[in-house]
Amino acid sequence: MWLTADESEALRLSLSIATRSVALNLPAAILIAWILTRVRFVGRTLLDAVVHLPLVLPPVVVGYALLVLFGTRGFLGSWLQKIFGIELVFTTNGAALATAVMSFPLMVRAMRISLENVDRGLEDAARTLGARAADRFATVTLPLMLPGIIAGVITAFSAALGEFGAVITFASNIPGETRTLPLALYTALQSPGGEHAAARLAGLSLGLGLGGLLLSEWFSRRARRMLGR
Amino acid sequence: MLAVAAAAKRGAFALDVRFHLPTPGVAALFGRSGCGKSTVVNAIAGLLKPDVGRIEHDGTVLLDTRRQIDVPPEERRMGYVFQDARLFPHLSVAGNLRYAERRAAGRPYVSLDTVTGLLDLGALMDRRTHQLSGGERQRVAIGRALLTQPRLLLLDEPLAALDGARREEVLPYLESLRDRLAVPMVYVTHDFDEVLRLATHIVLMESGTVIAHGEVAEMSLDPHLRSLIGPDQVGAIIDGAVAGFDSASGLTKVRVGRDGELRVQAKDLAVGTPLRVQILARDVIVSTQIPERLSVRNCLAGFVTGIQDDDPGSDLITIDIGGAAIMARITKAATRELSLAPKTKAWALVKSVSLRGHSFAVRTPAVAAPTATSAASPGA
Numbered sequence: 001m002w003l004t005a006d007e008s009e010a011l012r013l014s015l016s017i018a019t020r021s022v023a024l025n026l027p028a029a030i031l032i033a034w035i036l037t038r039v040r041f042v043g044r045t046l047l048d049a050v051v052h053l054p055l056v057l058p059p060v061v062v063g064y065a066l067l068v069l070f071g072t073r074g075f076l077g078s079w080l081q082k083i084f085g086i087e088l089v090f091t092t093n094g095a096a097l098a099t100a101v102m103s104f105p106l107m108v109r110a111m112r113i114s115l116e117n118v119d120r121g122l123e124d125a126a127r128t129l130g131a132r133a134a135d136r137f138a139t140v141t142l143p144l145m146l147p148g149i150i151a152g153v154i155t156a157f158s159a160a161l162g163e164f165g166a167v168i169t170f171a172s173n174i175p176g177e178t179r180t181l182p183l184a185l186y187t188a189l190q191s192p193g194g195e196h197a198a199a200r201l202a203g204l205s206l207g208l209g210l211g212g213l214l215l216s217e218w219f220s221r222r223a224r225r226m227l228g229r
Numbered sequence: 230m231l232a233v234a235a236a237a238k239r240g241a242f243a244l245d246v247r248f249h250l251p252t253p254g255v256a257a258l259f260g261r262s263g264c265g266k267s268t269v270v271n272a273i274a275g276l277l278k279p280d281v282g283r284i285e286h287d288g289t290v291l292l293d294t295r296r297q298i299d300v301p302p303e304e305r306r307m308g309y310v311f312q313d314a315r316l317f318p319h320l321s322v323a324g325n326l327r328y329a330e331r332r333a334a335g336r337p338y339v340s341l342d343t344v345t346g347l348l349d350l351g352a353l354m355d356r357r358t359h360q361l362s363g364g365e366r367q368r369v370a371i372g373r374a375l376l377t378q379p380r381l382l383l384l385d386e387p388l389a390a391l392d393g394a395r396r397e398e399v400l401p402y403l404e405s406l407r408d409r410l411a412v413p414m415v416y417v418t419h420d421f422d423e424v425l426r427l428a429t430h431i432v433l434m435e436s437g438t439v440i441a442h443g444e445v446a447e448m449s450l451d452p453h454l455r456s457l458i459g460p461d462q463v464g465a466i467i468d469g470a471v472a473g474f475d476s477a478s479g480l481t482k483v484r485v486g487r488d489g490e491l492r493v494q495a496k497d498l499a500v501g502t503p504l505r506v507q508i509l510a511r512d513v514i515v516s517t518q519i520p521e522r523l524s525v526r527n528c529l530a531g532f533v534t535g536i537q538d539d540d541p542g543s544d545l546i547t548i549d550i551g552g553a554a555i556m557a558r559i560t561k562a563a564t565r566e567l568s569l570a571p572k573t574k575a576w577a578l579v580k581s582v583s584l585r586g587h588s589f590a591v592r593t594p595a596v597a598a599p600t601a602t603s604a605a606s607p608g609a
Contacts, residue, residue, distance in 0.1 A: 128309040143319040
């Protein structure tokens with residue numbers, strides 16, 4: 001392989017962190033998309049804004065906010081450490097958390113659009129067939145949302161591979177721990193003679209991103225065909 | 230019995246209905262589009278909660294706003310066939326049917342096999358729902374609703390989205406459900422033809438209220454029906470039974486009322502077969518003496534029981550012929566000349582050739598299919 005050991009380490013780490021962040025986001029994104037689409041309550045607009053905040057904030061600000069909340073002396077951080085012994089700052093899991101927060105709105109958006117397209121009439125039909133709320137959600141709503149879920153997962157995964165600002169602020173740039181592809185690329189650019197490495201890493205990122213988008217398109221086309229649309 | 234009382238206000242639309250129907254039987258909710266028929270069906274299914282109301286079926290209270298009873302739709306066991314079928318697109322035909330079957334486990338009386346057999350779904354089982362024709366979709370939707378083992382089958386204009394030929398594909402299946410499974414049905418439609426073919430009872434609706442309800446024969450004489458179906462469709466509907474075949478004339482004899490007899494064009498019907506005959510008022514001639522040497526095959530003696538104003542120029546004369554009522558449209562001049570009045574002896578003349586085609590429909594369920602148990606047994 002034409003990647004050096006450090007570079008494959010960065011690739012492996014990027015994939016691992018992106019996977020963890022998607023796994024962390026998936027249930028929460030479905031829940032939030034459902035709440036934003038289906039529940040009418042005071043403060044819905046505020047929740048919507050908060051969910052979308054990472055899209056408009058500088059990533060460094062998100063990283064800083066995470067430091068304040070999840071740092072060793074932070075409110076949630078100290079609690080997590082005391083009860084579960086989980087450390088987030090400067091760890092792979094921390095990088096996954098920062099990535100997750102940044103890619104969350106992308107996932108919610110995709111799912112929300114597909115949930116809005118789910119025919120409520122089909123849920124009513126399921127009710128008359130004897131399906132209770134949870135049953136209905138699992139057997140009708142969720143399968144009909146599938147194109148959006150797939151699109152959301154793949155888009156968020158691709159974006160997670162490239163998250164930079166929030167990760168470097170919250171989890172730093174530690175080889176083998178939090179140095180993902182973009183961080184490795186940045187490091188290469190900072191060191192003399194790192195141009196070739198930088199070009200390779202940039203090419204790799206490009207390939208991964210493009211592949212992700214194509215895959216997403218292919219999957220949602222398949223899912224739509226399955227639903228007969 | 231199904232007893233419905235419901236009032237609801239939704240924006241400018243106000244619903245206020247009250248009616249009861251014997252079960253089993255097929256009740257047609259009949260009225261113009263937008264008169265609230267679907268709202269009533271949704272209230273029975275539980276998909277819409279009336280502001281005030283009470284719905285009871287065979288002793289089970291499904292809704293009583295005063296006592297704060299509101300059984301959710303998933304527990305009401307109302308088989309609902311929607312106008313747009315609403316099949317699940319992510320499941321095959323078999324998947325759709327099993328979806329209902331699984332959730333009705335423990336109270337099956339109509340099996341998946343019976344349903345696929347009755348509705349001819351065997352060849353469709355592996356299809357995706359978007360590969361089905363309109364008529365096939367409705368058959369699957371009917372099958373799916375049946376597999377919930379419903380107390381009632383609610384059908385909301387199930388044929389409205391289909392063209393004439395497709396409609397004709399589905400109607401016989403609905404007839405056979407009524408006759409073989411004796412499933413009670415509430416059938417929403419604005420097509421009188423469907424009422425004629427399927428219904429045992431009619432609930433007439435207009436702008437959110439029930440204006441009349443009763444048995445089809447009785448309702449066919451109701452003045453309220455006239456404005457809904459137009460003057461050409463007005464006519465008595467009589468449920469009779471085949472009394473024999475007259476091979477000389479090639480006409481089937483149908484016993485109506487206590488001792489009336491009609492001759493209609495039909496063949497190969499066993500004696501005793503229930504037959505429904507619609508006699509359009511415009512096809513009936515009235516005479517006050519025994520007519521002789523006429524080509525007309527049906528000459529029924531009886532008494533005038535009612536004279537109603539029709540349009541400015543004509544009257545509708547109701548004549549009782551041995552327990553069944555016939556309605557004739559004649560000019561007001563004729564009414565005067567014949568001195569028609571209640572209790573006048575009269576003869577109603579109907580050409581046999583005008584009694585055919587859609588005039589026939591199998592009557593109320595006489596026997597339940599052997600698979601039916603007490604859960605669906607026909608009370609009578």
